[in-house]
Every structure is written in structure tokens, then in C-alpha cells.
Amino acid sequence: xxxxxEVIVSEDVAAPSTGAPAAARGSxxxxxxxxxxxxxxxxxxxxxxxxxxxxxxxxxxLATNAELYAGTQSWWPHFEDLGSLFHxxxxxxxxxxxxxxxxxxxxxxxxxxxxxxxxxxALSRFRFRGKGPIGFLLFITQVLPEALILVPLYALxxxxxxxxxxxxxxxxxxxxxxxxxxxxxxxxxxxxPHEIEExxxxxxxxxxSALTMIILPIIAPSIAAxxxxxxxxxxxxxxxxxxxxxxQGHWPASVGLASFIGQNETPMSAxxxxxxxxxxxxxxxxxxxxxxxxxxLTVGAVKG
Amino acid sequence: xxxxxxxxxxxxxxxxxxxxxxDAQIEDxxxxxxxxxxxxxxxxxxxxxxGLTDITSGTMRFDGEVVxxxxxxxxxxxxxxxxxxxxxxxxxxxxxxFPLVMxxxxxxxxxxxxxxxxxxTLMRSPEISERTARIATALELDQLLDRRPxxxxxxxxxxxxxxxxxxxxxxxxxxxxxxxxxxxxxxxQMRAQITGLHREVGRTFVYVTHDQVEAMTMATxxxxxxxxxxxxxxxxxxxxxxxxxxxxxxxxxxxxMNLLPIGDEASGVRRADLATHVPGLALPDGDDLLLGIRPExxxxxxxxxxxxxxxxxxxxxxxxxxxxxFHLDTAEDRPRTxxxxxxxxxxxxxDQPVTVGESCSLSFAAADVVWFDRETTRRLxxxxx
Numbered sequence: 001x002x003x004x005x006e007v008i009v010s011e012d013v014a015a016p017s018t019g020a021p022a023a024a025r026g027s028x029x030x031x032x033x034x035x036x037x038x039x040x041x042x043x044x045x046x047x048x049x050x051x052x053x054x055x056x057x058x059x060x061x062l063a064t065n066a067e068l069y070a071g072t073q074s075w076w077p078h079f080e081d082l083g084s085l086f087h088x089x090x091x092x093x094x095x096x097x098x099x100x101x102x103x104x105x106x107x108x109x110x111x112x113x114x115x116x117x118x119x120x121x122a123l124s125r126f127r128f129r130g131k132g133p134i135g136f137l138l139f140i141t142q143v144l145p146e147a148l149i150l151v152p153l154y155a156l157x158x159x160x161x162x163x164x165x166x167x168x169x170x171x172x173x174x175x176x177x178x179x180x181x182x183x184x185x186x187x188x189x190x191x192x193p194h195e196i197e198e199x200x201x202x203x204x205x206x207x208x209s210a211l212t213m214i215i216l217p218i219i220a221p222s223i224a225a226x227x228x229x230x231x232x233x234x235x236x237x238x239x240x241x242x243x244x245x246x247x248q249g250h251w252p253a254s255v256g257l258a259s260f261i262g263q264n265e266t267p268m269s270a271x272x273x274x275x276x277x278x279x280x281x282x283x284x285x286x287x288x289x290x291x292x293x294x295x296x297l298t299v300g301a302v303k304g
Numbered sequence: 305x306x307x308x309x310x311x312x313x314x315x316x317x318x319x320x321x322x323x324x325x326x327d328a329q330i331e332d333x334x335x336x337x338x339x340x341x342x343x344x345x346x347x348x349x350x351x352x353x354x355g356l357t358d359i360t361s362g363t364m365r366f367d368g369e370v371v372x373x374x375x376x377x378x379x380x381x382x383x384x385x386x387x388x389x390x391x392x393x394x395x396x397x398x399x400x401x402f403p404l405v406m407x408x409x410x411x412x413x414x415x416x417x418x419x420x421x422x423x424x425t426l427m428r429s430p431e432i433s434e435r436t437a438r439i440a441t442a443l444e445l446d447q448l449l450d451r452r453p454x455x456x457x458x459x460x461x462x463x464x465x466x467x468x469x470x471x472x473x474x475x476x477x478x479x480x481x482x483x484x485x486x487x488x489x490x491x492x493q494m495r496a497q498i499t500g501l502h503r504e505v506g507r508t509f510v511y512v513t514h515d516q517v518e519a520m521t522m523a524t525x526x527x528x529x530x531x532x533x534x535x536x537x538x539x540x541x542x543x544x545x546x547x548x549x550x551x552x553x554x555x556x557x558x559x560x561m562n563l564l565p566i567g568d569e570a571s572g573v574r575r576a577d578l579a580t581h582v583p584g585l586a587l588p589d590g591d592d593l594l595l596g597i598r599p600e601x602x603x604x605x606x607x608x609x610x611x612x613x614x615x616x617x618x619x620x621x622x623x624x625x626x627x628x629x630f631h632l633d634t635a636e637d638r639p640r641t642x643x644x645x646x647x648x649x650x651x652x653x654x655d656q657p658v659t660v661g662e663s664c665s666l667s668f669a670a671a672d673v674v675w676f677d678r679e680t681t682r683r684l685x686x687x688x689x
Contacts, residue, residue, distance in 0.1 A: 204406035
């Protein structure tokens with residue numbers, strides 16, 4: 001904004017000297033303002049599209065069932081109903097469910113990042129037999145639908161004693177997010193010049209430290225991207241959790257939310273209230289890591 | 305301080321031979337420049353000294369001890385990469401201190417997470433920060449210590465790379481075209497700085513470049529390479545005055561040495577003409593000869609008084625002098641057009657009037673001539689001439 005102000009001031013000073021160029025400048029200024037305004041409009045529309053569902057969740061959470069079914073829901077949330085919402089939510093182990101979701105999501109993220117960075121490094125830096133097929137197989141895992149391997153996984157979990165166990169969910173979800181994380185991290189490592197690592201080697205740094213102290217900090221933006229994907233793979237887990245976890249105390253929030261839907265009644269406001277609570281940690285996590293997702297960290301490492 | 309010995313060292317990548325039986329000795333404290341065109345294997349050789357590339361066959365010794373199997377870190381050397389290879393996420397201070405921090409690391413410090421904590425802790429140790437500060441002051445980097453590489457100019461990055469190499473006092477310095485990314489003015493400054501540094505630390509420097517000016521100005525000895533083989537080893541003066549073959553003659557010097565075909569009347573300058581006009585010139589036997597003469601040793605005549613009659617095809621005025629491109633008026637050398645690709649050159653004073661297309665002649669002193677066999681491209685031994 002400061003620079004545009006400076007431009008305007010200097011134009012105003014120069015304007016009286018010539019008529020025609022001043023008019024041209026004026027129309028140019030008008031065009032640039034129009035461009036700025038249209039940019040704001042687009043951003044506002046996008047924000048509305050992204051933010052409205054969250055707002056509507058809050059609004060629905062604070063509406064009564066009668067209003068909802070009668071179609072007379074107000075556009076503004078009734079904050080005075082907050083107490084009854086809390087009362088409703090207090091009847092279910094919501095915090096427990098959220099804790100389970102967080103465990104699955106964090107476990108999936110940590111496992112995917114640790115194994116993904118090691119696998120990505122091996123695929124990026126070493127030559128070995130079967131390197132090509134392994135890269136191909138990573139993609140194959142993405143083609144398989146979750147439901148397809150549900151039954152074999154169930155049988156496997158029975159024999160491994162992982163049924164009704166949160167660790168089993170972590171393993172199953174990491175199985176899906178690990179290939180993506182590996183691919184993202186491998187691609188990022190491919191872009192790091194070998195000289196940087198060789199330089200570390202010459203400075204007396206062994207490979208493991210070169211990976212953890214040099215390579216990984218450089219690819220922090222890609223790690224953040226992989227972390228977001230893995231976290232949400234675990235956080236949004238539903239199918240496996242619904243199948244493998246029979247004990248209510250082990251449910252993640254997604255399964256807990258679905259359990260509100262009854263045969264005779266579906267308390268929409270309680271569902272929306274818990275969904276809102278369920279959304280907040282995910283948003284917080286995203287806000288935390290998105291600061292890391294900035295490009296250009298490697299600029300200046302090498303020539304050019 | 306080790307000397308470096310290469311015994312029949314070669315390197316091939318699958319079927320491609322990159323270095324063929326390399327035999328050389330680099331003495332203690334020398335500044336040796338590996339000079340050659342792109343792809344001649346000079347960088348590969350430097351990487352082999354560092355241990356970053358394996359040796360296919362042959363032996364490399366540091367002070368007589370075979371080092372073929374030594375790990376990179378065991379070799380105690382510093383390497384300045386062409387791309388500088390700075391750690392982009394670390395400050396200048398952390399970049400320079402990194403080798404010192406690594407030297408102070410115990411084995412278990414390398415455990416992930418522990419290593420980052422240990423690095424930060426060691427960085428603050430008085431000894432490391434004092435040495436870092438000292439080297440930063442020496443290279444005028446003390447104002448930049450808290451910046452990251454991205455915030456530095458090319459010359460500053462280059463100095464950080466040098467500081468990182470200098471900080472732990474290695475036995476050998478390896479430099480891989482470290483000035484190639486700098487502008488001409490900065491390159492001249494850095495040349496002087498690196499040469500001064502060599503004098504100061506008195507260690508062995510091996511420097512790779514394709515720039516013959518860098519080689520001539522910095523080296524105590526030059527190893528000229530082409531196609532993975534040594535073409536000549538010698539002091540800059542020897543390389544310039546007595547090139548071992550036509551490759552060295554043409555590669556070193558700007559413009560390169562003139563190679564004039566001498567033979568019978570049909571193919572080149574007539575032997576008889578030379579013998580008559582150049583007093584004291586000892587002509588080797590045979591008709592397949594090339595007469596090598598540096599452009600500054602040729603005397604330009606705007607009449608036909610010299611033994612070599614020629615036509616001017618290019619005039620390049622450099623301010624302090626003028627480069628005159630010419631072709632000899634012989635059947636072999638005469639150009640079909642006035643825009644030939646590779647004329648011969650003579651250096652003339654800046655105030656001498658020369659125009660393209662004019663007829664001229666050239667003369668030279670017998671002492672300035674180097675003879676080459678046209679077939680083998682080798683220099684003919686002056687004793688045999």
C-alpha cells in the first residue's frame with residue numbers, strides 16, 4: 001500500500017504539467033484500483049466458500065431440533081442455547097474420542113514422516129536393485145481402495161492381536177499415507193544438490209547426521225506438506241475405526257459422531273456441536289504447520 | 305602436510321573412460337592447477353583426491369601412504385565447490401563453524417535430535433566461536449555472520465565457502481572452479497585473495513579450472529589435461545613458452561599460439577623462404593611441420609618485407625593493443641572468404657593502422673619458434689632441431 005501511495009503522490013505533483021499523459025495515468029490508476037478491488041472480491045468469495053460450512057455448523061449446533069426440522073432456522077446463532085449444547089455433549093465421552101483421534105492422527109503422522117524420510121532418502125540417494133519397481137509399487141498402494149483391503153486387514157489384525165487397538169489403526173493409516181509422504185519427501189530431496197551433502201561429509205558429518213541436520217531442515221516445507229496429508233489421513237479415519245474398534249472407549253471422534261445417528265432420532269445440534277469441536281484441533285494443526293510451508297528455502301545454497 | 309602421488313590412476317564410469325593412467329606428484333605446499341576444457345576429467349580427479357569418487361584402478365598416496373580406501377573425513381582436506389554448497393538453512397556463523405562442531409562431536413551426539421541440540425550447544429563454546437570470529441574477520445565476513453546464504457551476494461557466498469574450508473586448518477585444499485560464478489572484476493580480486501591465502505597458510509592447494517588466466521596467474525605448477533590424460537605438467541612459464549603439444553599450445557594463451565603449416569609450395573609456407581629470411585632458424589627435417597609462434601612474438605609489416613605474406617581478415621582493437629587476425633597467402637591457409645573461423649593472430653601496437661582485407665607480411669625471431677610434428681602433434685625436441 002505504501003508504494004502505491006507514493007506513486008499517487010508523485011503523479012499528482014506531475015499532473016498539471018501535461019494534460020494528455022495525466023489523463024492516461026489517471027485511467028491507468030483507475031484500472032489498477034479496479035484490479036485490486038476485483039482481487040479482494042475473489043478472495044472474499046473464496047473465504048466465504050471455505051468459512052461458511054464452519055459458520056453453519058455453529059449455527060446449526062445452536063438451533064433447536066424443532067427449528068431445524070421446521071425449516072425456520074435463523075441465520076444467526078442463538079448463543080443463549082450454548083448451555084444446553086454443552087449439556088448434550090457432556091453425555092458422550094467427546095474428549096476421550098478426540099484424544100483417540102489425536103493419537104491416531106499424530107501416530108500416523110510421526111510414523112509416516114520418520115519412515116517416509118528414510119525411504120525417501122534411500123530412493124533419492126542410493127542406487128540399488130529394484131529401485132524402479134519400488135517407486136512404482138508406492139503408487140500401486142494409492143490405487144487400492146481402502147474397502148478392498150478391509151477384510152484381509154481384519155484377518156491380519158486378528159492374528160496380530162491388533163483388533164480393538166489404536167496402534168492397529170495407526171499402522172493401517174500409515175500404510176496409506178506413508179507412500180504419499182515418501183514420494184513428497186523423495187521429490188524434495190531430489191532437488192537438493194549432492195554437493196551440499198558431500199560438503200557435510202567433508203566437514204566430518206556422517207550420513208545420519210547429514211540427513212537429520214542438513215537435508216531434513218532444508219526440506220521443512222515438504223515435511224510440513226507431508227505432515228498435513230498424514231495427519232488428516234489419521235484424523236479423518238472412519239472406515240477402519242468403525243470396523244476394527246468395537247469398544248466405545250477406543251472410538252475416534254469420527255465414529256463417535258456417527259454414533260449420534262439413531263434409529264428414531266438424530267440430534268442434529270449435538271452432531272454439529274461435536275463436529276465443530278472435532279474440526280478445531282485440525283484447523284489449529286494446519287495453522288501451526290502452514291507457516292512452515294513456504295517455498296524458496298534452498299535458494300542461495302548453490303549458484304544462480 | 306602431505307604430498308599427493310598418483311600412480312597409474314584411472315577412472316571409468318561403466319564403459320566410459322574418464323581418466324586414463326594418471327601419473328603425477330603434487331609436492332607439499334604447492335599450488336597446482338588442473339587445467340583443461342570441460343569434460344576433460346579434472347573435476348573427477350579432484351573428487352578422487354577428496355574420496356568423493358572411487359578410483360577404478362591405480363594407487364593414490366598421501367605422503368607415501370595408500371589412501372584409496374580412506375573415508376572422506378579421514379583425509380583431512382577442505383573442498384570448495386563450484387556451487388559453494390553452503391547450508392541454506394544455517395547462518396553464515398553456523399556454516400563456518402560446522403566443521404569445528406563436527407570435529408568436537410562425540411559418537412553418540414549423532415543420534416537424531418541429540419545432534420541438533422549438541423550442535424547448538426557446541427556452537428556457543430568459546431573456542432569454536434572465537435575461531436569462527438577470527439576467520440570471519442580475516443575474510444571480512446564479520447558483519448554478515450547472522451545472515452543466511454540467500455541474503456548474500458555471489459562474492460560473499462564464495463568467501464563463506466572459503467572460510468568454511470579454512471576454519472579447521474586442513475592439510476590439503478581442493479578448489480573446484482570456485483571463481484566461475486563471479487563477475488570478471490570480483491574474479492580478479494578473489495584470485496589475488498586465494499593466492500595470498502596460499503602464501504599465508506603454506507598448505508597444498510589443488511585448484512581446478514578451465515580458465516587459463518586463472519591457471520597462469522595462480523599456479524606454481526599447472527597440469528594440463530585433455531580427454532582424461534595429462535598433456536603437460538610444468539610451471540606456468542614452461543607451459544606457455546614450451547607447450548608439449550599442439551593442444552597445450554592452443555589451449556594456453558589468448559589468443560592461442562599460431563600454428564603455421566610449413567611444407568612444400570603447394571601446402572604451406574616454403575621451407576626455403578623461411579631459411580632465407582629468418583636468420584639462425586634451424587629447420588627440422590620433414591615436410592609435415594607446424595611452426596608455433598605466440599601472437600606477441602610476430603612482427604607485423606604493412607608491406608611485403610617479412611617472410612610470411614598474409615591477408616588481414618580481422619581487427620580487434622583492445623585499447624592497449626590491437627589483435628590482427630590474418631591468413632597466410634598459401635594454398636592451404638588462404639581463406640575462401642574474408643570471414644574465416646580461426647585465423648592466426650598477431651598483436652600490434654594500438655596506434656598501428658590496420659584494415660581488414662589489406663595485404664601484409666609478418667616476421668619473427670628464430671628464438672621464439674616452437675616446432676611441432678603435424679602428425680603426432682608433439683613438440684619437436686629443440687635439441688634435435
